[in-house]
Each structure stands twice: as C-alpha cells, then as structure tokens.
Amino acid sequence: MDVAAFAYAHNFTKSAPAAAPRFTGLPMYNFIGGHNDPHEIPTEALAEAAAAVIRREGASLALYNLGTGPQGYRGLRDFVADKLARHRGIKTDRDGVLITTGSGQGIDMISALLVEPGETVLLEEYCYQGAINRFRKLGATVLAMAVDEDGIRIDALAAQLAALKAAGTVPKMIYTIPTIQNPTGSILPLDRRHGLLALARQYGIVIFEDECYADLIWSGGAPPSLYALDPSQVVHIGSFSKSLAPALRVGYAVADWSVLSRMIAMKTDGGTGALDQMIIAEYFSQHFDAHAAHLSGVLADKLATMIEACEREFGTSLQLFKPQGGIFMWMKLPDSVDVRTLIAPSAKQDLVFNPGPDWAVDGEAAKSYFRLCFGLASKQEIIDGVALLAKICHAETGIPVHSANVKN
Amino acid sequence: MDVAAFAYAHNFTKSAPAAAPRFTGLPMYNFIGGHNDPHEIPTEALAEAAAAVIRREGASLALYNLGTGPQGYRGLRDFVADKLARHRGIKTDRDGVLITTGSGQGIDMISALLVEPGETVLLEEYCYQGAINRFRKLGATVLAMAVDEDGIRIDALAAQLAALKAAGTVPKMIYTIPTIQNPTGSILPLDRRHGLLALARQYGIVIFEDECYADLIWSGGAPPSLYALDPSQVVHIGSFSKSLAPALRVGYAVADWSVLSRMIAMKTDGGTGALDQMIIAEYFSQHFDAHAAHLSGVLADKLATMIEACEREFGTSLQLFKPQGGIFMWMKLPDSVDVRTLIAPSAKQDLVFNPGPDWAVDGEAAKSYFRLCFGLASKQEIIDGVALLAKICHAETGIPVHSANVKN
Numbered sequence: 083m084d085v086a087a088f089a090y091a092h093n094f095t096k097s098a099p100a101a102a103p104r105f106t107g108l109p110m111y112n113f114i115g116g117h118n119d120p121h122e123i124p125t126e127a128l129a130e131a132a133a134a135v136i137r138r139e140g141a142s143l144a145l146y147n148l149g150t151g152p153q154g155y156r157g158l159r160d161f162v163a164d165k166l167a168r169h170r171g172i173k174t175d176r177d178g179v180l181i182t183t184g185s186g187q188g189i190d191m192i193s194a195l196l197v198e199p200g201e202t203v204l205l206e207e208y209c210y211q212g213a214i215n216r217f218r219k220l221g222a223t224v225l226a227m228a229v230d231e232d233g234i235r236i237d238a239l240a241a242q243l244a245a246l247k248a249a250g251t252v253p254k255m256i257y258t259i260p261t262i263q264n265p266t267g268s269i270l271p272l273d274r275r276h277g278l279l280a281l282a283r284q285y286g287i288v289i290f291e292d293e294c295y296a297d298l299i300w301s302g303g304a305p306p307s308l309y310a311l312d313p314s315q316v317v318h319i320g321s322f323s324k325s326l327a328p329a330l331r332v333g334y335a336v337a338d339w340s341v342l343s344r345m346i347a348m349k350t351d352g353g354t355g356a357l358d359q360m361i362i363a364e365y366f367s368q369h370f371d372a373h374a375a376h377l378s379g380v381l382a383d384k385l386a387t388m389i390e391a392c393e394r395e396f397g398t399s400l401q402l403f404k405p406q407g408g409i410f411m412w413m414k415l416p417d418s419v420d421v422r423t424l425i426a427p428s429a430k431q432d433l434v435f436n437p438g439p440d441w442a443v444d445g446e447a448a449k450s451y452f453r454l455c456f457g458l459a460s461k462q463e464i465i466d467g468v469a470l471l472a473k474i475c476h477a478e479t480g481i482p483v484h485s486a487n488v489k490n
Numbered sequence: 491m492d493v494a495a496f497a498y499a500h501n502f503t504k505s506a507p508a509a510a511p512r513f514t515g516l517p518m519y520n521f522i523g524g525h526n527d528p529h530e531i532p533t534e535a536l537a538e539a540a541a542a543v544i545r546r547e548g549a550s551l552a553l554y555n556l557g558t559g560p561q562g563y564r565g566l567r568d569f570v571a572d573k574l575a576r577h578r579g580i581k582t583d584r585d586g587v588l589i590t591t592g593s594g595q596g597i598d599m600i601s602a603l604l605v606e607p608g609e610t611v612l613l614e615e616y617c618y619q620g621a622i623n624r625f626r627k628l629g630a631t632v633l634a635m636a637v638d639e640d641g642i643r644i645d646a647l648a649a650q651l652a653a654l655k656a657a658g659t660v661p662k663m664i665y666t667i668p669t670i671q672n673p674t675g676s677i678l679p680l681d682r683r684h685g686l687l688a689l690a691r692q693y694g695i696v697i698f699e700d701e702c703y704a705d706l707i708w709s710g711g712a713p714p715s716l717y718a719l720d721p722s723q724v725v726h727i728g729s730f731s732k733s734l735a736p737a738l739r740v741g742y743a744v745a746d747w748s749v750l751s752r753m754i755a756m757k758t759d760g761g762t763g764a765l766d767q768m769i770i771a772e773y774f775s776q777h778f779d780a781h782a783a784h785l786s787g788v789l790a791d792k793l794a795t796m797i798e799a800c801e802r803e804f805g806t807s808l809q810l811f812k813p814q815g816g817i818f819m820w821m822k823l824p825d826s827v828d829v830r831t832l833i834a835p836s837a838k839q840d841l842v843f844n845p846g847p848d849w850a851v852d853g854e855a856a857k858s859y860f861r862l863c864f865g866l867a868s869k870q871e872i873i874d875g876v877a878l879l880a881k882i883c884h885a886e887t888g889i890p891v892h893s894a895n896v897k898n
Contacts, residue, residue, distance in 0.1 A: 090748045095606050098602075100752075101748065102751045105558070108557055120552040129540070129545045137534065140536055144526040144527055144528040144736070145516070145528070146736045146737060147737060183763070196502065196503065288496070288501060315496040323760075328554045329553060329556050329761060331759060331760055332763070338496070343509035344502065344507055352592050352594055352739055355740070356739075357763070358765045457552075
C-alpha cells in the first residue's frame, strides 16, 4: 500500500539502490535474458517426477536442508557428479558438489572468497554482464583478455601476463566461460585449455570456470572442462537454468574442499529451495541426456532462423558470431553504428536487445556490438523482430543500406 | 576432491569465513533449529498440488520469475494477501507483497536498506540469534528492550527512548517479533502494540515486524499485526518455514512501496525458487487453515509433553516461559548455572540445545537461560532428551538437586 505518513525516503542507507519500477509485463520482441522456450518445458514428466519424489521423500522437507547437510539434496548432488563425469570429464562425487541458489550465488560467493578490492581479475573481453558487474562491485580491477572465434587467445594472454608482471601486478583470478562463451558462443579448443592452465599455474592464478551453457551444444561435445584438466586450481560452476528452466534457482559448484568448505560457511540462505532441487534431480536422473539433446536441437533450429533473418535483413552490414550452442548470438554492426542509439526507439516498438557495451569489459569499444537471445522467442517472432530491428537501425543510422523492409 | 597443488589458503580474502566442517549427520536429541515434524508434512496432498500446478502452469518456468516480474509467483502473492487479511488484519493485494528467498533474505535486505553502520537498533532483550548477528554484522549498535511475559514493556521502552534522546541518540529501527516472540513465545497485547506504535511515531523510528511464527498459535488468535495497525511505519515479514516446511526457502515482505521497490532492486537472486513457490501456493490456497490448525494442535501436544518432562526432571530448578505457539520453549536455571558448561557434555551424549547467550542481546546476562525446540523430536525423544539434559546438568552443576535420574 502506498502510504506517506512516514518519510522512508530520509531513512534509506547511502548504499540503498534506486527504487525498482512496477513490473508492466514483458516486451513482445524479447531478445534479452536467459529465458527458455515455454513449449520445451516437459510439464507432464515434471509433474510425474514431482509427485513421485514428494511421495517418496517429502517427509524430509520438515528438516532444514532435508536433514542431509548444507551441500544440498543428495539425489541432486549424485546426479551432478554423474553428469559431470559423463559429459565434462570431471571426477567427483556427492561430497565434492555444492548446490547453490542459482549459479549467481556461486559467483557471489567465489568472488567474495578470493578477490579483495583492488586486486586484478581477467575476463574475456566480451563477457557475461552479471560477472563484470559483480567483480566491479567488489572493487576489483577488471581487465580484458583478447578473444577470437575460438575464445581466449593464449598468445595474447601470455604477453599480457608478462607485461602485467613486469609492471608489478599478478592477477588474482581468471574468470572464463570456456564452453559456449557468453556472448560469443565459442568453445575453447583443448590445446588452448592446456595453454590457459599452464599460464595459470605459472603465475599462481585461480581459474574460475563458469559452464552455465555447456549442456547445450549443437555438436553434442566439447573438450573436457578446465576443472577436469586441473582440479587443483580451478573452481567450476554450472546451472540448471539453461538446460531446464531459469525460474528454478538451482546451480552447483565443484572445487577443492578448501574452497567448497568456505563457500558452505558463506551460504547463509538456509539451503537452496528443496522442491526445486528434488524435482530437478528426479526428472534429470532419468531424462537428462534425451532432454538436453532435444532442447539443443530446438535451439539450433531457432538459431538457424535467426541467422537467416539477420542475413536477409542486414546483409553484409552485420558480422555474426555464430554460436556453437546456447541461447544467444553476438553480432557486430559497422563501426559507425552506436547500438545504444537504437535502445530507445526499439523499446518504443516493444523490442529489447543487449547492447554490446553492457556485455564487454571495455564498453565503449563494443558500441557496435549487440546480443540477441533466441531461447524464448518463437521463429515467427525472431523473423519479425529481426526485421523490425533492421528497420529501426536503418531509420536511425542509415544501416543496413538495403534493408529488406525499406524500398530503395 | 582434495588436491593440494594450489595453495588456496594463501588466496582467501581477509573476510573469508573459517571452513565449514563436513556434515556428519544430525544429533539424536536435536532441540535446536526451526525444524518441523516430519510426520506432519502432507506428502500426498503436496504431491497432488505439485502435479496439478506443474501441469497447469509449468510452461511458465521457461521464463525468469515465471514471466510475471520480480515480486514472485502471482498465485502465492494472492494467497499471502488473503491469509494476511483473514488472520493478521492486513489490507494488501498481490502488488503489495514481495516473495523472498526465506525470511532471512528479508532481514538481510531490510536491515541493509535502513540501517547504516553505527546506527542504533532496538531488539527484544531475548531475541532471534539470526537477527542479532545480522544487525551486528552491519555494524549497528544493538540495544535491548526489556520484556516480560507479554513481550516488550512499553513503560520501560518509553523511559529508554527518552534517556537515549537526552544522550543524543534516536534509534533507527525497532526489530520485534510481537507474535510468538522468539525465544520467549509471548504475544504482545493490543494495548502494547498501540503503545509501541505511538512511541515509534513520536521518535520517527521504523518498526521491523517479524511474524515468522504467527501462523502457529495455540488459541488460534492474536491481536492484529503491527503493520495492520500502522502500515505507514512498519515493515512486515513472514515465512512458510514454520507453517509448512523449512527446507522450502520461501518468505514474504509487506511494506510501503518506497521500501518494497528498493527491496526488489536489492533482490539479485534471479527470483525465488519457482517450484517451491508454486507448490506452496497450490497446497495452501486450499488447505492453509486446516493445516495450520492441525499442526498447531500437534505442536501444542508436544509442548505439553516437554513441559511435563521439564517439571518432572528439573522440578522447581527450572523456570519455564510457556509459549503461546511456535516450536520452542525458553527456560531459566538458577543464576548459579552457566548453561555454556553443559554444551560440550551434552554434545558428547548426542544432545544439542540453544544456550541463552546465543539468544540474547546481552549474552552474559542470559547465561542461565536456554531454549529447547520441540518441532522435530518425537514425544519419546522429548521425554528421554529432557531427562538426559537434567542428568547432565546435575552431574555438571549439582542442579537439579533431586533429579529423577539421580538417586538421592
């Protein structure tokens, strides 16, 4: 209720955020966020899994953490260990897995545990906005690692680390999304993984490996995770937001016990939501491989539609970073275009996208880039939305010169 | 996996906590924590509710926050508004409710939003440990409000506020659990509620009302919540941990929009776990009143067993604060007993309890007090556990002089 007798405004702390606006619904052309395809939620199988696991183990809901300790539901930790062994080359067991309340909680805890204000963290030059923001909020110095179509350029990183050391700085951490990099969609090849680990060992840098998208790969495979290749120096996280559903807030971390045990001590949320955990475990223990393969196929098909639409509408004006998996595509307009000028006109037409500057360590240098997510939108929405974006871009910047929507 | 090649120990931040120990199971006589009775989880009805809501609305899991914005699942907000209207006198609607990831998240956000380091917060002299710790961690000055068997003593509070003001201090916040106070189990009478609100208005102090236990009252009723009596100056939170199950991490907050909108901005967890929310809403929309009444009856019965056991085993050595609802009882041994000396011998015999110093603003002054929770333990465990505790207490302190377990 809005009541004004008490002047709350004079009582908020200095660090209080601005008020959030009232939620007014989602835009029609929604190309942002980690949403998935509503048609691909396996509602019937999830309903059955939910009923089965609650009938069998529901009594344990009476205890915090289901009475099995702060690392999370045992059935889910068993599934995570099995999945990571089969798909990511990781050898662990339920005692080596910590369930987190979304992978965001993992990022919060790992960054706070290992990075002091003023310390240096290296991120891929184009990078997940949530990670950039979290490291900056901690007061870290955030530096960009150069990437190409295969991910981190190891030669450039070697030179960068040597130059930093010569100037007196050794970074504390390398945060990387090696498998379906966000936003470029690349998969780091095996030789680069070994190269990255060798540099980390040489300089004594912790590697923070975020594999949120590694369950959704077109070809079905990727080199082993960095953690699998060197468990001593890598902290690994993953999520069920992309492989199943983002409204579920369940992720996981795998790391040396010295790290995991402190993350457990930092996890003051009373445990991760138990029904989310139990139902994911029950469903995925039986259906993970089939579900991930089917969903990847659906997403690859939507991406094909998006690529086709982008090529049709933007022609050669748009450079596409075709992803090898995941739910988004990174792209670049000519240097003359600042995509930030497209945000307001697009919003006015009910279309939202991620401007490059939000997804890059050096925002200004990414002003001609943007990211379009294709998980939520239908094929028709993708076709119509990309056409609309091209039309707006043409109206604002003259590019693309020959828009399919504009008779020249 | 425990691997030692990388020296993590030298890389943790100054604020890193100590490592958590490996979980080794729950003690046999477990009288701590907000656990509930496993026999009272309505597994069959929850299974049916889960299947029904997932079949009907599961597709929306594909969207963050189910596509309905950051305040939480609409069905649950509707239920909360209805429950608060019927039971706590609160007039609100779904737009006035924010779902939180446990009520602990509510405490974290509200304290950070309103209390700067160095500011003064008043708490009931015996108080929920989690609240005391959170305010201290923020750097607040935490002062005790005197309580009696009905809760906050308004006369004493008036004198305290006047003295503080004379010394140049106006507290920023009063945190209170007016309905089934934790740990004393009291219900603040209506006249005291009005008295408390009048003082808060006079001095311009925010009241933070925590009603985590208000759904579990023996008599079935309590005066309206403080928020109902003055929505302009009270922030209200509640939880489903006690009324349904603590492994679910779902709570809620009701407050002026200026507060709620900033809490929404602070809620960076991507939403509260959707299946936890959906299943609680589906079950409680149909069964809340019957469930709460039944559970309260079961708990009142267990409490009667605990009171009987305490009187049998400790006789007049133990002063009982008989609670009017909830899941715990506060009690006091003679001043000569420091309950902290009982912790280790009890743990050795697989019995845990909450020592008074952990549950009091002035820990030292509460050294003869302790709290026993009765939600989880069976009646036989209560009988045996209280007898064991009396035996340990007698062995360590000579009190109770005539323990039923000790032949004199």
